[in-house]
Amino acid sequence: MDFLADISNALPEAILAGFGLAGLLIGAIGGDRISGLLRLLAALALAVAAASSFWQFGKGEAVAAFASAELAPEGLYRATLFTLFAKGVTYSLAALALFMSGGFLKTAQMERYEYPLLVTFGSLGAGMMLSANDLMTLYVGIETLSLSSYVLAAFKRDSVKSAEAGLKYFVLGALASGLLLYGSALIYGFSGGTGYAAIAAAPTSVGLVFGLVFLICGLAFKASAAPFHIWTPDVYEGAPAPVVAFFSTAPKIAAVGLLAHVLFTAFGTHETSWQQIIAIIAALSMLIGAFGALMQNSIKRILAYSSISNVGFALIGIAAGADIGAASVLVYMTLYVVATLGLFGGVLALRRGGKAIDQISDLNGLAKTKPGIALGLLVLIFSVAGIPPAAGFWGKLQVFTAGIEGGLLWLVIVGCVASVVSLGYYLRLVWAMFMKPAGEPMDKTDFSIGAIVAVTALLMFPVLTIAIQFLLEMAARAAGG
């Protein structure tokens, strides 16, 4: 296969890599003055990458690239319909997260040209790891994402908390990368290859299972699943709000999608070895995410625990196995990240004197001061909590269906309990917004953020409540391919 064909098959990543490199040049010349322009361009590039992913998805077959006859006959890069769908959602959300961060960056004096480029490179890494067909490609993708993320977490250079978040993320992330590499080495040793096909073809052995456990640990860290979730609340709290909006959406669905993809393809033949592990991780995540947030007062920490809990729900779908659960994972994560984006939009929208709000008490009386945003957040909160008629409920219904079909009734019941417990803190947010007297007035809301909140809220109710068939069909197609 010649180079041009490879590039055109890896079109979304090629676009992002090209834009990222060009952006570095432009930024180096233009400096921080053109950061606003670069931000819009980066959002555009991400949108184009998303469109091309969906376009490839629409063609209905997997695309492969960078094959070599001896080492990787199937290609180092292979995007199946499953990963194409996940990539499409990842890039779209990265674009939206970037689009709505403008006002915040300006008031927080964080308008530097590196910001949009780091988001671009991070998304590129997320896309690469999803498209990997080989543990080496996977590692390179994860590291591209991680390194960008470490810098982004510490992006507010003069803030101690931001620096702390970056450092914590880096140290723990490096540990997880080490685990991942060690696992890959073991897998290589016992299966004789790093390609997914070679691993799938190898017989299950103790060494391979050992490697698999390390691999799962590393990936669970990236997806912030318990018990590898410890970094999440601290990083969410310390990092600047628009960065967290990015962290909790695009890389989140990429990480969960990656975990599903690797387990379903490379380890699909070793399903019995990982099913129990994933089920236990799912149960722990749901419970820790639900109980952990009950006593928190910081909105960002609450959303961090909520993301841990929600990843746990998505893992039910993975634990159910490829045939039953693949589509449900995509449905769940898509609905979750879209609603989360809106939630962070709300957090970004609410600023007092240029500072983003952080405590639950800052939301007090929002229904009076900003009724539109409050109504939107109400819908989004209930969507993330999975309460009908908000669309997030469909995600829960899908993973529960997969769980019961896969014989994991106990896990579904744990999920029910976790849902009720987690309502304890979701309702506190609603309580503050609607039932407390109003606090000091907020700054004016940027149009872009108001639009994101409105659009995501309308998507969650009523659009996707009614038209859920569309998303289900897409996901079923992705899982089938």
Add this chain to the structure above:
Amino acid sequence: MTGPMLLTATTFLPLIGALLIVAVRVTAGANAASAASKIIAVLATLATLVVSLIALSQFDASKVGYQLVDYAPWFGGSSYKLGVDGLAISLVVLTTALMPLCILQSIKSIEDRLGEYMICFLVLETLMIGVFCALDLVLFYVLFEGGLIPMFLMIGIWGGKNRLYASFKFFLYTLLGSLLLLAALVYMSIVAGTTDVPTLQAGLHPETGALLFPPEVQTWLWLAFFASFAVKLPMWPVHTWLPDAHVEAPTAGSVVLAAVLLKMGGYGFLRFSLPMFPEASLLFQPLMFALSVIAIVYASLVAFRQTDIKKLVAYSSVAHMGFVTLGIFSFNEAGIQGAIFQMISHGVISGALFFCVGVIYDRMHTREISFYGGLVHRMPVYAALFMLFSMANVGLPGTSGFVGEILTMVGAFQANTWAAAGAALGVIFSAVYMLTLYRRTVFGEMTNEKLFDIKDVTALEFFILGLLAIFALGLGVFPSIVFDLTETSTTEVLRMIGQ
């Protein structure tokens, strides 16, 4: 979409009203919204009532099966399917008839954020009507659980002092029950490949014709459904959310809660548990009898000891819901007809009682029984109306309460003498607590100075209570209005459980 669209219109008219208020709120601000919301809400609920009456007139009570079915495909094995039988249409009309009264009462008594209040109320009405019309399990679940959100907001925003505790308890209690229902629902949809209610009621796989749920599976599914409906109804011992929610909710919220939301539990048993899991229902009959009798006796005794009028009425609701479950699980025509009648009658009577409490609460802002006394001297009309509803609640012959209680007990007698005897005790107890309440608040000398210039009912209050009085007496004298409607669905339920 196919179908006469009458039920769709009934269900979604209130929602359209709510959206109109939202539109006014967004474009013209809070003050304009509260002014406009009065007119919009009244018109929307009246229009809903009219459409539901048209639906009632189109309904043929002698026909077996669901009528006025609206259908549209949705996703997977689920569809948007609305339809009614005699049981459902009578509950729908109960809802649509009470709603305008609630709205009228709220216009007078709610001062803060009226526009938002009306939005909540209208959304709640849509969800309640939808629950009774839904002929698809997923659709039913979405509406059933969705109803928690507006009710939570209503208790939380417009409730009393302790509303934080009450609203959270209401939400979390009900949610835990309904999530178990969700798990069961998911299992059923996997086995049957569809969530269509008539198909599941038939109990046979739509393609293979095999029995869907063997008895041991039914047991578990029944328990999951039971968890949800028992909390909603509420049955002893999971009733504790109800007194709190009632006490803190605004008057109209209490009315809706008692009159309509509780009925979802009884409706659920009749629509889902009995027809879909007949063996399990028979198996659990003793349990249900025991819980019903405990609820009747225990809740009556607790009601007697209350110092808060609303709490007293709330516990009396728990006792009266005990009659409903008692009747349903008698598995005979008298019992089930009586249970349905008791649901409707309790809807009218408990609604009226909460309105009565609202009348004096609006004037004095307290619900302490000891605060009142001798109201008859200043409020003769109120005293007469309150007397009527108290007697109806006790089950005096001539009122609707009598018909429901006597029939459920006749049904229970045929099934289990002891259960009926226990329930009969409850009738006596209800007279004890209601008469005590009435004596302490209305009769006697007026000693509390603050009461001296209390005014009798206004024209609007007289209208609301008078209308409900007509219903309570009318149903008591002509109970066949309801029986004619529900007879076919009762025999259908009995056929499905093989009795």
